[in-house]
Amino acid sequence: xxxxxxxxxxxxxxxxxxxxxxxxNYFVWMELGRVEYCRSIGVRYRDMEQQDGxxxxxxxxxxxxxxxxxxxxxxxxRTWVFASTRKAxxxxxxxxxxxxxxxSGRTKHMFLGRDFRPVSLPVKYHAxxxxxxRA
Amino acid sequence: xxxxxxxxxxxxxxxxxxxxxxxxNYFVWMELGRVEYCRSIGVRYRDMEQQDGxxxxxxxxxxxxxxxxxxxxxxxxRTWVFASTRKAxxxxxxxxxxxxxxxSGRTKHMFLGRDFRPVSLPVKYHAxxxxxxRA
Amino acid sequence: xxxxxxxxxxxxxxxxxxxxxxxxNYFVWMELGRVEYCRSIGVRYRDMEQQDGxxxxxxxxxxxxxxxxxxxxxxxxRTWVFASTRKAxxxxxxxxxxxxxxxSGRTKHMFLGRDFRPVSLPVKYHAxxxxxxRA
Amino acid sequence: xxxxxxxxxxxxxxxxxxxxxxxxNYFVWMELGRVEYCRSIGVRYRDMEQQDGxxxxxxxxxxxxxxxxxxxxxxxxRTWVFASTRKAxxxxxxxxxxxxxxxSGRTKHMFLGRDFRPVSLPVKYHAxxxxxxRA
Numbered sequence: 013x014x015x016x017x018x019x020x021x022x023x024x025x026x027x028x029x030x031x032x033x034x035x036x037n038y039f040v041w042m043e044l045g046r047v048e049y050c051r052s053i054g055v056r057y058r059d060m061e062q063q064d065g066x067x068x069x070x071x072x073x074x075x076x077x078x079x080x081x082x083x084x085x086x087x088x089x090r091t092w093v094f095a096s097t098r099k100a101x102x103x104x105x106x107x108x109x110x111x112x113x114x115x116s117g118r119t120k121h122m123f124l125g126r127d128f129r130p131v132s133l134p135v136k137y138h139a140x141x142x143x144x145x146r147a
Numbered sequence: 148x149x150x151x152x153x154x155x156x157x158x159x160x161x162x163x164x165x166x167x168x169x170x171x172n173y174f175v176w177m178e179l180g181r182v183e184y185c186r187s188i189g190v191r192y193r194d195m196e197q198q199d200g201x202x203x204x205x206x207x208x209x210x211x212x213x214x215x216x217x218x219x220x221x222x223x224x225r226t227w228v229f230a231s232t233r234k235a236x237x238x239x240x241x242x243x244x245x246x247x248x249x250x251s252g253r254t255k256h257m258f259l260g261r262d263f264r265p266v267s268l269p270v271k272y273h274a275x276x277x278x279x280x281r282a
Numbered sequence: 283x284x285x286x287x288x289x290x291x292x293x294x295x296x297x298x299x300x301x302x303x304x305x306x307n308y309f310v311w312m313e314l315g316r317v318e319y320c321r322s323i324g325v326r327y328r329d330m331e332q333q334d335g336x337x338x339x340x341x342x343x344x345x346x347x348x349x350x351x352x353x354x355x356x357x358x359x360r361t362w363v364f365a366s367t368r369k370a371x372x373x374x375x376x377x378x379x380x381x382x383x384x385x386s387g388r389t390k391h392m393f394l395g396r397d398f399r400p401v402s403l404p405v406k407y408h409a410x411x412x413x414x415x416r417a
Numbered sequence: 418x419x420x421x422x423x424x425x426x427x428x429x430x431x432x433x434x435x436x437x438x439x440x441x442n443y444f445v446w447m448e449l450g451r452v453e454y455c456r457s458i459g460v461r462y463r464d465m466e467q468q469d470g471x472x473x474x475x476x477x478x479x480x481x482x483x484x485x486x487x488x489x490x491x492x493x494x495r496t497w498v499f500a501s502t503r504k505a506x507x508x509x510x511x512x513x514x515x516x517x518x519x520x521s522g523r524t525k526h527m528f529l530g531r532d533f534r535p536v537s538l539p540v541k542y543h544a545x546x547x548x549x550x551r552a
Binding site: 020023024040043083109136 | 425444461462
């Protein structure tokens with residue numbers, strides 16, 4: 013199983029008046045993890061969208077918050093594929109600050125074409141996303 | 148059971164290059180629903196935070212996406228308390244565009260004091276959030 | 283001269299750890315003012331983009347901040363066209379909380395086609411944006 | 418004159434339905450440049466706020482947009498102090514994609530204390546921000 017780790021700093025813009033990161037921004041961080049996961053397995057998501065017309069449309073997203081993240085913290089997102097078929101993929105995420113788990117999450121996506129209708133993931137991406145071929 | 152409905156238009160800033168609303172923004176909309184729910188039951192969240200020092204810290208958040216929302220759509224968020232104790236509250240949300248359900252979600256919150264430690268919800272808020280008193 | 287006023291509440295998501303609204307969000311508010319200005323003169327910006335393929339691309343934006351806006355404040359944005367030609371339009375904005383001016387701004391936009399090349403504003407929009415016809 | 422360069426990738430969340438980066442996000446990038454500029458001269462902005470109670474409150478911000486930035490582009494922000502006194506500082510910014518200037522900006526800030534009243538920049542920061550001492 014491929015696991016990607018990507019690290020960045022918390023932006024001032026991401027905090028709210030509670031003095032910690034606003035909760036919706038963790039989903040932006042999952043996007044960063046997802047994109048870097050794709051890059052690490054050889055898929056540039058930008059190309060997948062532009063050249064192959066395959067969109068990863070979110071159908072479900074969840075986050076559990078354990079400890080707050082603060083401005084200027086270095087956050088590491090660990091991302092992996094939890095499950096995948098030719099129709100959909102599910103990513104899992106863990107977010108760390110100073111090696112302490114601060115949040116975990118998951119997102120489910122359907123593969124859509126440019127017309128927003130479901131498509132099967134092109135074969136060239138199967139192995140990368142861990143899609144098993146049928147016998 | 149109290150249900151609040153609040154309506155607003157999708158902002159250009161909330162869209163992404165897929166031409167639809169970016170998925171993290173639905174959690175901002177849940178915040179809008181939550182705040183208006185509180186206002187409708189007589190609680191101004193700003194006062195609860197400033198005067199009573201009670202913070203509603205998110206510990207879990209989830210969203211299911213059914214249909215995309217688009218720029219300039221009028222979105223209605225229906226918000227209600229799904230469960231509540233003196234320690235925590237769980238909100239449920241449904242989001243509609245032209246009376247069609249586009250997404251549903253839920254958020255769980257702990258009540259924290261200004262020092263970020265758990266507190267019991269002050270008694271004056273119990274009835275409003277539907278907290279049952281002990282026998 | 284047409285002036286539009288639109289009012290909304292500050293979102294929790296718009297604050298930062300300084301306890302006030304993060305500075306970039308004032309430009310989102312200008313967008314809200316601009317869109318409602320357009321609606322008030324009979325132009326739905328969404329249609330202008332989709333049906334006529336005319337984009338309002340920002341080329342310059344400025345904001346002066348006088349007093350901070352805070353969570354749950356009611357903000358009124360006053361928007362008007364400061365100058366316009368068939369190639370470009372400049373909007374001015376004033377933002378108020380409790381009738382006190384908290385910020386002022388302006389944005390300049392070029393009219394672009396779907397290919398991101400400059401276009402002349404279609405004649406049907408001239409009067410609305412105050413574009414003077416040539417003799 | 419100290420000039421800081423910091424580089425990051427455009428996030429999907431930062432795009433809008435025009436397929437390019439939403440204009441308000443350039444001001445978030447200026448914040449990233451500003452913070453990294455401070456770090457490069459030995460000031461951790463987080464500490465300046467927390468330990469010395471000095472806030473950099475924006476009073477004016479401007480951006481000129483030359484070419485659109487797109488999802489996944491690598492953006493480099495060049496940041497320097499354009500002018501500074503014991504009361505205020507002005508930063509200048511240039512933003513590049515593939516060595517092409519895509520935008521330039523500036524922000525003016527007053528130094529405020531925790532009570533949001535103007536303060537003089539503590540002497541220990543004078544040299545770093547290029548504040549000239551009086552004879």
